[in-house]
Amino acid sequence: MNGPRIYTLPAPVRDQKRGDALLSFVREILPHRRSLTGEGLRQTLDAIGERVPLQIREVFSGTPILDWEAPAEWQVHTARLSLPDGRCVVDWADNPLHLVQYSGPRQARMPLAELKPHLHTIPERPDWIPYRTAYWTDDWGFCLRQRTLDALEAEIGPDGEVDVFIDSRLTDGAMSIAECRIEGRSDREILVSAHACHPALANDNASALAVATFAAEALAQADGLRHSIRFIFGPGTVGALAWLAANPSARKTVAAGLVLANLGDRGDFVYKRTRAGTLGEPLAVDRAVEAVLPDAEIRPFEPFGYDERQFNSPGFNLPVGRLTRTPHGEYPEYHTSADDLSLLTPESLEGSLDAVLAIIHALDGNERYLATRPYGEPMLGRYGLYDPVGGKALAPEAQRAALWLLNLSDGYHDLLDVTAKSGLPFAAVREAADRLLAAHLLAPAPHDPASGADDAS
Incomplete structure (x- = not known):
């Protein structure tokens, strides 16, 4: 096995x-x-x-x-902020973060002061665009660099007008x-x-x-x-x-x-x-x-x-x-x-x-096993698992793993327990378990419902 x-x-x-x-x-x-x-x-x-x-x-x-x-299915075709002379300030086509997720359709011209509650920036990171969502609300907005907003305010002031255009749909999808x-x-x-x-x-x-x-x-x-x-x-x-x-x-x-x-x-x-x-x-x-x-x-x-x-x-x-x-x-x-x-x-x-x-x-x-010879330590050399001269059977790490397994394979402890107790890598413990199974020194433990159905063992 x-x-x-x-x-x-x-x-x-x-x-x-x-x-x-x-x-x-x-x-x-x-x-x-x-x-x-x-x-x-x-x-x-x-x-x-x-x-x-x-x-x-x-x-x-x-x-x-x-x-x-x-949720309704959200579809966006275009979204942008622009000035009345046609100059684009923010364009969703450049970066999807520019539009607050799930913003509904909108077309309006409004003063910057009125628009600002719908604008999101990161003042301490003036060149970064934030990611914002409006799931489960009727809100809308744009995300932009603080540097872009500063330049816009410097140019048009709080009373300057900005065109808002969001071509989006919230549909039964x-x-x-x-x-x-x-x-x-x-x-x-x-x-x-x-x-x-x-x-x-x-x-x-x-x-x-x-x-x-x-x-x-x-x-x-x-x-x-x-x-x-x-x-x-x-x-x-x-x-x-x-x-x-x-x-x-x-x-x-x-x-x-x-x-x-x-x-x-x-x-x-x-x-x-x-x-x-x-x-x-x-x-x-x-x-x-x-x-x-x-x-x-x-x-x-x-x-x-x-x-x-x-x-x-x-x-x-x-x-x-x-x-x-x-x-x-x-x-x-x-x-x-x-x-x-x-x-x-x-x-x-x-x-x-x-x-x-x-x-x-x-x-x-990760599995639980029973030692088939639990009374005393088995003579590993008889099973080709121990070479006192050192070399042809299990490597030293694998021998340690085998001894830990033989001691802890009582039907209650699993391989992760052996790994934790021994400090050995799980792969070494798993490999040693396979060798012991092949030598019939371990056998699968019967499933114990009390061990917990929510645990992989």
């Missing part, structure tokens, strides 16, 4: 390094004008679908979603949610989610969309998966809620999960634990991250952030943590035009991909 293999990304096209391939994909999807709905979101999902098989579901506007409802399910031997699933609604922001969240896409591509070619792996790509909050509302069985089928965001910057990894793993003992996904990323900063769950809020809401209470590099709001470029390609590195993207695959590998390979 063999454990799952370690998953590696297939060689990219044209012998590109993986980091370069990831950055290239970010560059491909970054221009799509994403929002909660609309063509930019669909174009992004189409790009992902060119690499991995996707099932896309359209949730019609107005459909009840728990305490929410599917649909919200798109995409899934990629990779079949394993079990219906138990590892869930991976990345929000796909932010326009023109490289780290938040084009970086995680790229990492999730490449992880799905790699896992689709893996053999021997024990769990099925489900990737979800859709708009934040309402998209996750729509998926949860349509999948009430997730409370029984999701063994572990990760929300991915902000995975391309130069920061170190930060992991946010599950709700259940914060209130009680850490769950398998919490322990897997600690095993795979021992230098990561580990934070407790709190009901703020990305879609981990929805997956960990008390009614669902799914075992889903969140993996980022620098978290939202903790880098100055967050939700501004400065969150661009210069913020990302190929090395960070590749390291994030490796981390996600390693965590999934640890979750998928």
